[in-house]
Amino acid sequence: MRLYGVTGWKNAGKTGLMERLVTEITGRGIRVSTVKHAHHTFDVDHAGKDSHRHRVAGATEVLLASRNRFALMHELRDEDEPSLAMLLDKLAPVDLVLIEGYKRDTHPKVEAFRAETGNPLIATNDPTIRAVASDSPLDLDRPVFDLDDTLAIADFILAEVGL
Template sequence: MGVVGHKNAGKTTLTAALVAELVRRGLRVSTLKHTHHAVDLEVPGTDTHRHRMAGAQQVVLATDRRLTLMEEAEAPDIAHLLTRLAPCDVVLAEGWKAGRHPRIEVWRPETERAPLARTDPTILAVAATGDPEVTQPVLDLNDVGRIADWLCSN
């Protein structure tokens, strides 16, 4: 399920709250996060950075408790990213406004922007703090349990 919305609408806050609620219910949850910002997670000069700069397609950094996989990929889409995840019950994909995957929009009147759902019928519901005036179901953004119920039923 995608989580979309305008900047500062609360996408990350809702995504994190849904992860916690779904994990509390015993589900295995993974997330995908899209950003338009230029992000490099490595410090130049570190071993893994040197591996990648030398041309490695994938670099895995492993500790005793965690691993990070860095992979060179040109504009990876959700379908590709899903192939990289371990089996789980729910995947929440935050930030992909475009696509054919099911999505829920986070909307607040304070953003002073019209809901995306008004012009995008592939958005299945809107989690809002006000009345977004859309045809899709509207869920109370402050009721994470109900949003999780809705998500689990779709």
């Protein structure tokens, strides 16, 4: 599977860029899956629902399925957070996996950057960041795209991964 990341600090525009990239790239007939890292606890089911009751009762995995989709929830009871590689092994084959977050992993990335957040550029010290999508002009040793130029960013990523 081909991998490409979108990384950046909080409120840099990562999720919006990911959403636009998925729409643009799938619109070209390319199959895309995504992986999103969360720094906090989250739930995809709700208290009182059967799947939640199964999980609370102690099930390690609960697979919730309907005719439209399925979701596999795996409780990390006494386990470490799974690595990106382990999670990627769980995905069905597609043309491209876009990864949001995982800034410390070694896959190639585009950094989303908004000057107003006051955060430093990650790209300055990270060779895995191959380009920056910014809301302001930057003078860097790698391509800088307008944060809203989804077409150009998609073209760059697809060229990088050979699609």
